Each structure stands twice: as structure tokens, then as C-alpha cells.
Amino acid sequence: MPGPFVVPFHGDTELPAKVDVVVIGGGAIGASTALELVERGLKVALCEKGGIGHEQSSRNWGWVRISRRDPREVPLMAEALRIWDGQAERLGRDVGYTRAGIMFTCANDTEFAQHERWMKNLEGYQIESRMLTQREFDAICPGGKLPIKGALYTPLDGRAEPQKVAPAVAEAARERGAHVMTECAVRGIDTKAGKVCGVFTERGYIACDAAVLAGGAWSSLFARNTGLRLPQLKVINSVLRTKPLEGGPEAAIWSNGFAIRKRQDGGYTIANGFENIADIVPDSFRFFKDFMPALKHEWRSLVMRGGLRFLDEARIPNHWKMDEASPFEYCRVLDPKPSFSLQDRALNNLRKAFPVFAKAEVAQRWAGAIDVTPDAVPVISGVDTLPGFYIATGFSGHGFGISPAAGRLMADIVTGHMPCVDPAPFRFSRFSDGSKIELISGF
Template structure:
């Protein structure tokens, strides 16, 4: 991880406090600071220390939930100029992504999905045979076809969040690390600031962008945010002479890194730890479980005892779970690592000569409908939530930060935010995933 130089003095008052120094929180802080608002960005650990630096590094619009497509189109536009905007390297490359299909039925679904890009004028097409081979040289892929979107790309997660946070500092935001926000400060029924481990800060607005920790924080404020954690396992390799275009298949997924190696993960395998919230939210998540059961591997692990032992309500003067665990650093799944590495070696023999340099796990913050909350909270005026990106947050974060800043400031929203409203979980709306097929 690059070295980040945090601010050291806690301000007494700001316009907006942003909780969480991941890519969504940093993007929100940058947008607000560039618009002239005073901002405090609080991170309990290190900037980008959790899922924002542990994801695949894909910047993709292909195969997204159709409700996310307009926001992702804006985010891709922002990624194009992000290096110039921040004055920092991001590793962004528009290299394209291929989603492979081993069956004609799934290929037909991918073909139907393409219609969601037509209003945005973004090219996406179905490839077969030699067309796939040209993009995937050296591969022994047994595919019926693939969806290819040339505008998709990649960036370096460990660079991007730092670049955005440093740009927010330069624009006037105060960015502090090792600073946990314990609770909201409420006066006369609305947000008056926050209580941190180092004292109170007055603010008219607060944005919760706490990733996998957001449900715990919101619960202490009396809000029921339906969110569970999903463990994704990732590895990186030594340099390999391989494709520039990223690839997803059922057995593995990869993308080239700026160092010449590859980031590799399972194309269809994630781990779900059974914890107390699994039962509290079981019925809410049941449709998602039924739809994705083949890709979810449930287990009983030490996470049960950890989360069962966490206080769910606390006072502002009490130490919290956010201080007890500064960085959520789960171990990767050895079974998934072995499976995806073997599948990659069979499909691309060049990788058999490579070494695994590092492997890691990251906790994805998932919602029942697999799209985020980017919303004001009606129950607590002045409070806002930007979380639940369900494994798709890295690429969409610049757009999400812009939309969140629009909502906080009352500016015309960059896209219609209604699909991302927090109230959808309580207003009788049907909560559903939407593959767009």
C-alpha cells in the first residue's frame, strides 16, 4: 500500500463528516471539497485498507444490474480523467472485458443483456471462435461464445483510493486515519455531528460509507440496514506474457496488473460465514441465496464468535468494535485458491510457469438486491448512507461519490437515485436482484 499522510488535528466543526476511508467515502469527500464544502473524512484504520484495496480492480459496465448502468456510465467517464484530476497515477486502462459462456443458453442471456447499453451508445458484442482467440492468445478455452465490451477497463485498487483521498486533502478536506467514529450526535431530532474516539465534531450532515461495518454503525443509530458480509478470495502472480483484455469464466477470472502480473480470482465462488445476522436477515436474503446458491459456500467459522461478541448498541463514551478491529483482514479460502489456480493453468498454460506472489481475502458488503444504498435517511435528517455495493463498488465509486454529494447538497442528481434509496427496504417495495436478462 502507498504511504498516506493523514491530517492530525480534529476540527471542531465542518459542513459534512464522511465515515469511511474506502473508495466511496474518499470519492464523496473529493466531490464535496471541490464544491467548496468543509469536509472531515474519518477512517478507523488506513485509507483503502479493506475491500477498496482488495477487489479485482475491474472498471466495468458489462453484466451489471440495469439499475446501475446509468451511474456506471458516469463513473467510467470520471475514471477517464481521474489521473489528471487527482495528479496521481491510477493504473486506469481501457482494456476491455470478456465474459465467457460455456453454453448457448447463457450466451443468449448475455446477448439480451446488451440492450441495456444501447441508450448510452456503448459498444458491446458477442464473440465466437477466432474472435475470442485473438483477444485471449495462448488460451485453451472451451467456450460457446463471449460478451465483449471494449470500453470496460481496469485500474489499480491500491493506487486509486489513495489518489482520491490525497486529492480531497488538496481540495481542502481534512482526512484522518486511525480515527473511529463511534456514533451520531443527534440534537432536536436531526444530525448535529458525530462522536469520535478523540472527541466530538459538529456537522450539519454525515455520510456513512463504512463498507462491511455500515450495518453495525447504523444499528446503533436505531436503523435496520439489511447487509451481510461475503468473503472474496484473490491472488496475484509474477509477470506473465498474457492477454491485455480481462476475462471472466465460471472457473476463474483475471486481469493484467500494472506490474505485469495478474490478479486472479474465482469466477463463481464466494464464501459466506454463518453469523448471528445470517439468521436475523435470513428471510430478507433468501431470494438472493436461492438465485446464487451455486456460487455461495456457507461455513461456520470463528466469525460467529467474533460477531456474537460485538455490542450492537453502545454509548458515545464507550469503546466500539471499530476500535477493536482497525482493519478487517480475513484469511482467503484455500479451497477457492486451489480451484481457480488449477482452472487458470489448464486454460492458459503460460500461467503454469508463474508463481503466486500473494493471496488475500476481502469482505464484500452485500445487500439483498445486490445494489447499493446511496441515499438520505428520512428517519434522521442530515444522515446519509452510501454502502452495500455488493462487490461492484470499485468501478462505480467515482459516480457514487458524485451522486452522494448531489444528494447531500441538494444539487440536481447526476442520475435518478430512486433505485438506491434506503427506504426501499421499508416502503413495501419488492426487493429483487435484476440480472438484466
């Protein structure tokens, strides 16, 4: 099942001999990091094993939101909203960004109170967020038949086009001097005197002073071969898009049975906002204890699935030599099969809530692998035990909207600048220094 069409990006043919920083992974996070670094005058090489933005960066919902964020992510997302405002001008390319608002519906008084409490996380920010009654919700989204208590509404939240963003950011980075290689997997890190001194790629060696791992769902495997334990699992989210449809809501909506956002082409991206698939694989057992606290809270939203994926991942080596092909060269694009049943259920729920979608025609279906951490908060951090090595991964389904600020924070850390926000919540060492790892609700 092929993923969505991504704006084509043609990688450089020549490998640089030496740069200041190598960024591993050409998704929205990696591309944003590369752009920030090259704008600060550093020599940068961005290496992607497949195509720019071909995995989760192009398969997500396209939401740009601060509402319902984990409180630890709110400062970074506030920074991201500021960047998104001028992103098209900065990149010189259209990325489909618009502020159309996002609504999280409340089915009852308990949910209404939870959403209302969440708004306290925005105190001190000049970001409007308010609770709506059902009448106010219906006025903004006419034609609906949702029996709700109300909704959390954040007008400054918006949307962008995932199939455009990573290629646009990568092109802007290249225009500013970055080397951008596609179909160029990084096999591993080279060190000298305990510090990063280069990377081995399938196309040759690049000397560097620092390397940033932004490999999404592949990051844990890469880290393992480097001698690092990065607790991370993959969760599969299934998405469909419709052909253009008139009369649907302008604002994005999350409800218990569906999540939607309007697309730039007039169609809609639709998913199930509550159900995702977690395949049982060897990493499920490897990181079982790490994820136990999260499972206690989130098990209702996960469909645990056994099957051939266990055997597929069991065959993947955990260690390999730098002069032999790595697992990243045998799987250029992670392209999981979507769950038609979850997609159809979401579409049927949407049609009940907004009858106009009875006319919606499905144009395409796909799925993406979300890289999740035990506390659903990303790692944006240096690695204390390996100077010169940095990690930006584990965005747990929240990465697309926050990517411009995540790239900025990662660049701050690499260059030693004053960080744009406090990086402490995102430190890699929290998984090994005895810190309490907890999943904090977005309420």
C-alpha cells in the same frame, strides 16, 4: 494473513471543530464522496477507523466495468466511465487506469443468448459491447484453450489499481481542503431537534450539518447503534496475485472457473469468478428473511461456512455509549483469511485455459469482505427518519469501478443538486416501505 500493500497515507493530526459534512469511512466510496463535496466548496472531514483503502477497496479485482451490471446500476456506471477517463489528471496521480476491455465467456448457447440479451441495457449509451465467436475471442486472447461458445466483449471496460485509488482520491480531497483522519473511528451520531448536528469520534467531537456513512462491511453495525435497520451481510472473496508474467491476456476475463485481470506491474490478479464464502454469523439469522430471495438465485455461488466467526461476531456489542470504545476501535482492519482451496482451483482452471500460466508464480494471497444487500444494489441515499444522515454502502462487489460516480451521486443528494442519475433504485427506504426487493440478473 496480511492484505495487499496499499500506498501509504498519513492522516491529519488535528481534529476540526466544525465542518459541513463528516464522511465516515475511507474506502473508495467515502474518499470519492469527500472529494466531490470539497470540490463544491463544502468543509469536509473524512474519518477512517484504520488506514485509507485498507479493506475491500484495496482487495477487489480492480475491474472497471459496465458489462454484466445489474440494469439499475448501468446509468451510474456510465457516469463512472466518463469520470475514469479524466481521473488521473483530476487527481494528479497515477491510478493505473486503462481501457483494456473485459470479456465474459459463454459456455453454451443458453449463456450466449443471455449475454446477448444483456446488451440491450446499453441502448442509448455510446458504449460498444458485442458478442464474439470463439475464433474472435482467440484472436484477442491468443494461446487459450477454452472450449466456449463465445463471449460478451466490452472494449470500453477496463481496470485500475485498487491499492492506489483510495489513497489518491483522499490525497486529492485533502489538497482541496478536506480534513482526512486515519485511525479515527466515528463512534456515533449526535442529533439536535431530530437532525444531525455532529459526530463523536475516538479523538473528540466534530460539529457538522450532515454525516455520510460509507463504512463498507461495517455499515450495518454502525447503523444499528444509530437505531436504523440496514440489511447487509458480508461475503468473503479470496484473491491471489502473481509475479510479472509475459504472454498472458491483456483483456480481463471472467469464466466459470476463474477471473483474471492484468496488473500494472505485469502480474495478474486471479480469483474464482463463481464461488465465494458466506460465514454463518448472527446477522445471517437477523437478516434471513431479507436475503431469502437472493439465496434462491445465488446459493450455488456461495460456500456456506460455520465456525469461530459466529462466536467472534456474537461477542461484538450492537450498542455502545459515545464515551466508550466502539467495536471499530478493536478491529481497525477487517482481514479475513483467504481460502487457499478456492484460489488454487481458480489458478488450476486458468492454467488449463491458458497454458502460459503454468509458469505463473504466486506472489501473494488475500481475502476481502464484500458488503452485500438483499438485491445486490447499493444504498446511496438520505435517511428520511434522520435528516442530515446519509448512507453510501452495500455495493455488493461492484463498488470499486462505480466509486467515482457513487461519490458524485452522494454529493448531489447531500447538497440538493440535480442528481447525475435517478437515485430512486438506491434509496434506503426500499427496505422498509413495502417495495419488492428482488435480485435482477446481470443478464
